[in-house]
Amino acid sequence: MTLLICGSTSESINLLGEPIAKSGEGTIWRTNHGHLAKIYHSSNIERVQKLEVMIAHPPKEPNSHLNHVSFAWPKSTLKNAQGDCVGFLMPEIKGAKELIDIYNPQRRKSLKLQIDWRFLHVTAQNLTSIIAALHTAVYVLGDIKPQNILVNNRALTSIIDTDSFQVRHPRDGKIYRCLVASPDYTPAELIGKDIASINQTEVHDRFRLAVIIYQLLFSGQSPFVGHWTGAEETPEPNEIIRRGLWLYAPNSLLKPVDRTIPFEIVHPEIQRCFFRCFNDGYHNPHLRPSAREWLQALKVASNELILCGRVDSHYYSQSYGKCYWCDRSTQLRVDIFPGLARPKQQSAFVESTSPHTKPVITQPPTKPTATTDSDSYLVFFVVTSLVLLPFALTAAVIAGGSGATGLIVLGVAVLLCFIAFGQPE
Template identity: 40%
Template sequence: MKKNLLPVHNEQGQTFSLVDGNIGAGGEGKIWAVHGQPDFVAKIYKKITPQHEPKLKAMLANPPVSAHIAWPVDLLYEQKRLVGFRMPYVRESDSIFKFYHPILRKKKYPYFELKHFYHIAYNLAVAVSKIHDKGHVIGDVNESNILVNSKTLVTIIDTDSFQIKGQQGNIYPSLVGKPEYTPPELQGVNFKSVNRTKEHDYFGLAVLIFQLLMDGIHPTDGIVTSQDSVGRDERIKRGFFPYQKNAVIKPRPTAPPFNQLHPEVQSAFIRCFVDGYRNPCQRPSAIEWQQVLQKASPSIQASPISVKRTSYRVKPQPKLSLFQWALIKRLISNRLDPIRLFIAVFVLFIALVIFWPSSSPNESPLNGELLPPSAKIEPPAAPSQPKIVPLTVRSNIDNNTVFINGKNAGSSPLDVKLPLGSYMVRVEKDGYFPFKGLIDLQQAQNLRVKLQPKPKQLIISSNINNATVSINRKNYGSTPVNVKLPPAFYTVQVLKDGYFPFEKQIYLQQAQNLRVKLRPIDVDTQNGPKYPVPSVAFTLTALKPVVSVAFAPDSQTLVSGGHTVKLWQISTGQPRDTLIQDKVVMSVSFSPDGHKLAWSSHNEIILWDVNTGQPLHTLTGHKNLVMSVSFSPDGHTLASASSDKTIKLWDVRTGQPLHTLTGHKDSVMSVSFSPDGRTLASGSRDQTIKLWEISRAKLLHTLIGHKKMVWSVAYTPDGRILASGSKDKTIKLWKVSSGKALHSLTGHKYGVRSISFSPDGRVLASGSNDNTIKLWAVSTGKRLHSLTGHKKGVLSVCFSPDGSRLASGSDDKTIKLWSSK
């Protein structure tokens, strides 16, 4: 009977005939053979969604460096309509489940010993690390996606279900997951709303390694000592692990002894399932597992995995039949004349050749040593070196030109085979410094090259000469400025006495000439700057009171917090996006590069990726309401103030706590970093302001002067003056170097809820429960203007980084954008 054929083509127009070979099928699609290409198969989807094509293209553009991951090689179309993709065909391999399950292993792999399972675990960790190297996350870690062959080589399949990171940083989520391999923090969570992380994969990886080394036992399996009977999902969620101290469950009587494992391996499991339960970053990474398994290798003896495991095959000694032994005995029992002796020796020789058992065709070639770490997952090297070995050249920038001994070898990524010897490798790319290195090629080698971009020219000039220019808060002198900087985002600020400040974020991708126009400020010698009376440009309507407002660094977006977190377009005054609803949000803050948002929700802080619209981390640790959040100037640290009387410093990249600052006797209401990032100021209900040294997490000074709680603190852009707003209706200006009060600003009729300095540091805005906003001259402490319009208390005020706008959030459920132009 003729098999069904399906004609398809790839993006380049190459045609293929797919054969219905009954290779495999699942809920999402079916696997077809590719006619004439036995090393490839095709996955054809049952239903194509709009997300399939961009995700698969992102996979093609960013593949992991490993032959043991079944990654798509091209997309397949039927009459220009996407139907699936082509990928390598994995042969002669079984699910990892058949290796660690005692009964199934006995049938097909009875000779496998503990050392083989360490090999599988090591190779699995290598494959996972190669996926993570590219920024991808498996997400759906489970035993059915891991294939192993008789040489312990591992291949990961079903890769289109992974969470994929595109080259522009966009994320294509993984929407599936098996509960047995899902970490506690994701149990019962809808994966559509989750940005998976490497730490989530580390949990599933540790479960698989545990099952390999512990006879298929799941790490949460055991006998519950209490009366409740809970399922495995609930045991994972509660962090049950029978081998920890004071465990609520006991190990199964049939389980192999945990102490049979190498101490380093035991410690790694404790880190994952005990320490990692509360802090996922404590879980060993895939690379750490490789190191741990290597350390464990010398302690492994050539013995079965445990006495409870199926015994492995032992080579039998040669055996002869009774007839053969009798024949030999009879021949040599008579007179040992030369002819009889020759016949006896000849018969013995033939018997040994015929009946000496050969190795099982499936017997593992491994020698008990763990595989060395390398870019490829390969079995242990053969004793003799080949004459031709592969060289792989990869770079952080693709499509470079690679020269080997002066000859053009092609573009990276590059895979070539060369004779043993020394080679000069040079990698070139326009706009980047070339790489040049001498390598001694004695075995397969993976050369990873990092090219550094050449700096680009940036010229900054203004209509007013000798204006001070700072780039990312570093002083670069006076205009005109001519500098060369690596391609990146930069915040440019131009300041001049008597002029409104200029601030703009730019992306320096090529040579750029930035022309700045500064606007003059009229100055009254007694009262300070003649700041023009701001007028309302827009009134934005919210559904609930607006507790906090903050501008993005480009001054084009505003974020507001209260019972929702919303983004607003400044140019139109229209809402751009609603990030969360129906949550108590006390504080919002943009990171200095504008790529991240932080806001407080009850006793947690949410870190949000503005580009992807997905949460990055949820920071937990405070015991009461979080009142204020603030990013450090470099964006690496986040400070949070709480009603639990503490301040916490967090690592923005990992979401982990760095320090907890204690010393306030009551709720901490506000925190603010100094412009140089070295000091943090905090205002408290205990009526004091404290200054903390960040590097040592140490208290420097306590400023006393307010008679009621301090609601808000803020530094001037030069860091010399600190302002504090209090429920006692006053604002105090403090000299940071001495801790002395310079001015006490009075005029509000009720408490001062929020304060903000203009970018040039000349004007201070204050919002009060008396429904007004007041503008003050910092140099003299004189009031410049009083802005009215809100019908209830003003809870938050914020100047835009370019100084053109002032935003105010109120208890009257509105935000007003005031323009000084």
């Protein structure tokens, strides 16, 4: 048990048990504080300054109304007995799986996760929503990969390893770079470059996000893996990316194979986004769809999914016109979204009664216009007055009173309604 000091509260922090995770940068521990601690193998001034900027300027949590943690953001530095910063505290993301466990059929099966194609659409939508929120806060994720994305049973996503982000100080503009990059998720213009010496932008994140969305919607398949038709040996995925090739690039030497899920099954808006990212974006990275543009396309696609009339865990796009998963199951004898067969007479539009988890769709990270309490009272008063005014005037005339009497009667009636129904929501 190691004793540390919380930089923001001066509380004593104990590391409990054994490390729960290890990486090239440090180890993750549980603590007596309820948060996780990341302890670096070695620290330096640059890393400490970056942490201090992140702690002082966290992004707004877009899903606080759902009691959900979208980012494992540093909460406080951790110091040793000598006062040196050795790591930081961050919230623990509980009850979630790595993204690969969600989109990979074999891993879903081994973990007995009941997930359908709609769940994967909503997961993509929710992930895109929180990445849009980070970009709005001028953070660049840099190392976007499945291991850094967690998903719970409501399709709510969380991003970990946030201290690897590229951070810009909001006052002096100093940039603390992302020092790492993952193969297969690095855009062509950065391949072979010294990542640690490059100031990245959210345009670079756009490529990484598109690859993740592709893996989600195509059950783990990569847009850069297929049958190589070139004369030379099949290049590594990074070399394929560097050359601007993917399964559906013009004149691509990479072709789909029998088990490749056809591109046409996804909604046309999704198809257009992929073309913009991998074709147009190869020549001009700024043409890649932003996180917000992906969010709109995914919302359209999710809303047009149809429940299969034969199997309760099959959803398909209305634009495709039929259940691809049933066809795939018949042809390949493997159902990657297994469920219960429906009676033949049952309609395709009947709500599923299976135990599959119903995902929660989060709202896009826009600035909400909240109705204030004073607005609510004003609306309540005006509506109630308009409704009761005729009755109050009639009552005053019958009683032989004047218009003023009617207004007094109206005021009393509104007050009684207010007392009876309480404060408006």
